[in-house]
C-alpha cells in the first residue's frame with residue numbers, strides 16, 4: 001500500500017511525504033517494519049481483539065480517539081455490496097453505519113448507475129486505534145468505500161485481498177483527475193452518499209473535490225460535506241454523526257454552510273502544504289504512541305467485556321448471510337490506506 005501511496009505522490013518531494021507523516025495524515029509506522037509492540041499500546045491491544053463485545057452499541061470518545069462496544073459486522077456479501085480485505089477484520093461498526101452502507105449500496109445501484117459497493121475498512125471489532133492506515137475509524141462511525149464499482153460476480157476471498165486500488169488521479173500531473181477513470185457515476189455516488197442527513201463529512205482527494213466543484217450541475221446543497229483530504233483518491237471516507245442519544249460519543253461541528261469550492265479548497269491544491277520548512281526550523285515532533293490509558297476510561301472496560309459468541313459473529317450484521325468462502329475466520333491483519341489530518345493540516 002505504501003508503495004502505491006509513494007507512487008501517487010511521485011511528483012512531490014520526500015520532504016512533503018515526511019510532513020504528511022508528521023501531521024498524522026498517513027501513519028508513519030506503515031513505512032517502517034513493525035517493531036515489537038510497546039506494553040499498553042492501544043493499537044496493539046485493540047488490533048489483537050477478534051470479536052466485539054456483547055450488549056448495545058456504544059461509540060465512546062472521538063473518531064480519532066476512542067473505541068466501540070456492541071459492534072456489528074457488515075456481511076461480507078449483499079446484493080449490492082462486497083466487503084474487501086477480509087483478513088483485516090475491520091468490517092465492524094455501529095448498526096447505523098452498517099445500515100447506511102447497505103442503504104447507499106441499494107440507492108446507488110437503483111438510481112446512480114453504480115452497480116454495487118466495494119467496502120473497505122470500517123472499524124475493528126472493538127474500534128480503537130489501528131496498527132496502520134487510519135488515524136480515525138475508531139468508534140464505528142467511519143467507513144471507506146472504494147471508487148471502483150463492484151464487479152458483476154462474487155470475488156473470492158483471495159481476490160478481495162489482492163484487487164489493486166485504482167487511483168482517480170493522473171499519474172504525472174499534480175493533483176489532477178484522470179478523466180479516463182473518473183465517470184459521472186462516481187460523482188453521483190458521492191452526492192448520493194452526501195445526501196443522507198446522518199452523513200456529516202465525506203473525505204475525498206482535493207482533486208476530486210475540485211472536479212465536483214467544476215462539474216456538478218445538480219443540487220449543490222450537500223457539496224460542502226465533501227471535504228478535501230490528501231490520499232482518498234481510490235476510495236472515499238464516509239463519516240456519520242454520533243447517533244441520537246449516544247452518551248460518550250464526541251461529535252464534530254457540522255461543516256460550514258456553502259459548497260466549499262472557495263479559497264479553502266485552493267489551499268489544498270496550492271504549494272503551501274508542500275512548502276519546505278525554513279532552514280533551521282525544528283522538525284515536527286513525532287507523536288507519542290497512543291496508550292489504552294490515553295483513551296476514554298470506558299475503553300478499558302470495553303476491552304475487558306465478554307465477546308459475542310464467534311458463531312454468531314460470522315453472520316453478524318443487519319442482514320445475515322450464509323457463510324461463504326469469503327466469510328470464514330476473522331483473523332487480524334494490518335495494512336490500510338491513509339486518512340485523517342491534524343498538525344499543520346487543518347482539522348476537517
Ligand SMILES: [Zn+2]
Pocket residue numbers: 134137142143144236237238338339
Ligand atoms: Zn477512511
